Amino acid sequence: MKMSGLLNRRSNDLAGVVGAVRQVPAGAPAPKRLGGKDVVVLDLNRTSAATARALVDAEVAAVVHVARPGEEMLPRAAFRILAGSTVPVIEDADLSGVADGTRVRIDEGVVYAVKTDEELATGREAGSADLLAEVDAAESSYVESALAHLANSTEFLSIEHQLLLDGEGLPEIDVDFVDRHVVVVTGSESSKEQLADLKPFIREYRPVLVGVDGGADLLRAAKLTADLVVATPTAVSDEVLTDGAVLVVPADRDGRAEGLERISELGIGATTFPAAATARDMALLLAYHGGAEMIVATGEARGLENAFGASSSPSSTMVDTTVASRLVHAEACATLYRSRGAGIGLALVVLAALIAVAVVVLMRDSAQDLLVWAVESWNSFALWVQGLIR
Template sequence: MKMTGLLSRRSNDLAGVVGTVRQVRAGSPVPRKLGSKDVAVLDLNRTSAATARAVVEADVAAVVHVPRPGEEMLPRAAFRILASSTIPVIEDADLAEVEDGTRVRIDEGVVYSVKTEGQLATGREVGPETLLSEVHAAENGYVESALAHLANATEFLSLEHQLLLDGEGLPGIDVDFTGRHVVVVTGDRASEAQLSDLKPFMKEYRPLVVGVDGGAELLRAARISADVVVATPTGVSDEVLTDGAVLVVPADRDGRAEGLERVTELGVGATTFPAAATARDMALLLAFHGGAEMIVVTGDDRGLENAFGASSAPSSTMVDTAVSSRLVHADACATLYRSRGAGIGLALVVLAALIAVAAVVVARDSAQDLLIWAIDAWNTFALWVQGLVR
């Protein structure tokens, strides 16, 4: 890094870069007042080129890159854009939970609170050459991971194409998915918050609920009854196994299933599902080939950021493709439902206003005039509400 650019940002009183934390969330607009006295905290793996350019144009004091836990660098343009600037970039210093407006001092990768001088996080400062070298390595690693992932996905397709295309080999269970909305809750870290966001949707549509591994525990903690649980018995509690849901136990293609003895000890019934797929994939296939109208799945998004990572099973690439015509991610479902709910709420406000106006008309005009006005107003209102819910 050009030392002149770095030194110009140093405080006369304290060593290092001093600035105010500004959290820049993925997908959110860059704060309008972002400037040279700020430290931009963001996940460069999910930062668009436009956002990176805006951060550089704001000439911030420093950028702190906070990726998701355990995630490798992705070859995003944001890294190259920052490498072409003189802005210090700090990696591995987790400031994700530090509040906006916190004054910090960054010296040799260590982040301190200006107020208390306590250490908030430890990272490392990377210069342009190091940053570009890391991006090149990330490009190679990303492509290699993709090739390996797609090779394994193709192998899965060769083994399970009959299951994917026609549902051959699906176990028979006493649950009718035909024409129903289905919510599949996984044990991924994002599922708990997504499940909370989905509660209004679930309250109105009463979908069938499928708990997958740790997702079954999340449902129980949220006091939501699962209709189906797809899980290895040794990975969930006795309470989940005995709650009354239809239990499906993943098994190898040769029929061997882990933990069946535990099910027997508890005196509950279970159906095995032999396939070279994950429990999540099995749940999606059960709903899809069972005739579900829509399948909402919780968990981490499966965009290109995560598509080829260690947490993404090759089988899921093929299964998601097979069920894509009915698959909706939990975040998208919650967003659409909130938009719809807002429109209905507005409709209720308008209805209340019409009632108030009617009261005034009653006080002033004849009953016949009121009847004519009420019919016209109601027809207009009904047509408007129909437009909201279409």
């Protein structure tokens, strides 16, 4: 008997379920052609009811729930749908780094590689009763967190409503935001990649660049010069502080600010911004009340999944609402710009084709015929390009 036959026989004789890993990105629909030989790895906190039903209908071998680090369970319908099915659900087994197609065996919550029988992750199988109890508890916790967060946001509004509505208390700074595009770069983990995606947009529009805390160092690392830095001096490098950008230091409402000693040691100037808001929110308010046409912000997108968590600031809820008419998330901006860029590229290809046809017509017909054709073609082309850019 061949060795491959022995291996297959051995994997089939061992306890548990066997299948090939299928990684599903957060929020993505269920892949096509799922079946009983697939072990689907996803974040059920960001899985729609439609995707969960597709997994059940496909009778996949198992579902491995990999939540974001430190994130609590959200009361998503996907948990209830899977709880009402026969599909095994494995929790706390991190298979996010396991490649698509890897054959695994899952037995009592422990995940093994079929090829080597190496233990890849240890979790636990959540039965239907466990899942239902967990999602009920998650629902109560979620609502309680939302009520507490909204109460804190309302308190912030009562304190800072003049700042939010009219910009009262904003420091005067030498940065011209009027009718400009603004890119606010935060120090979050996702900002570095988002900033790289925004490079073409930045090259064309030359927006005002604002670095917030660690985001100022990200701008510098990307060889971009910040126009404004809103940061606690101890949160950024000396190079950022001395690059020549306008520096705004967040302060408490009583005027106390951390790290001013460092400013004095470096011999540079800075303006304090006393407010009960985060540095990121201060940057957004400066741009908004300064007359910015559009504000692009990097960092994690705010949605119901993370709106009331420990990482969400009550001030951000109110500030985002204040600037909502001009605020665009970096990922959305990069996506729209890529689509626009593709349209313009196509337009240039069409223009080249028109020129080529013009040469042919010139060789064959009279100059007058060519002129009439060229005017008509150019008008049609111009209208088409305008439609792409709008």
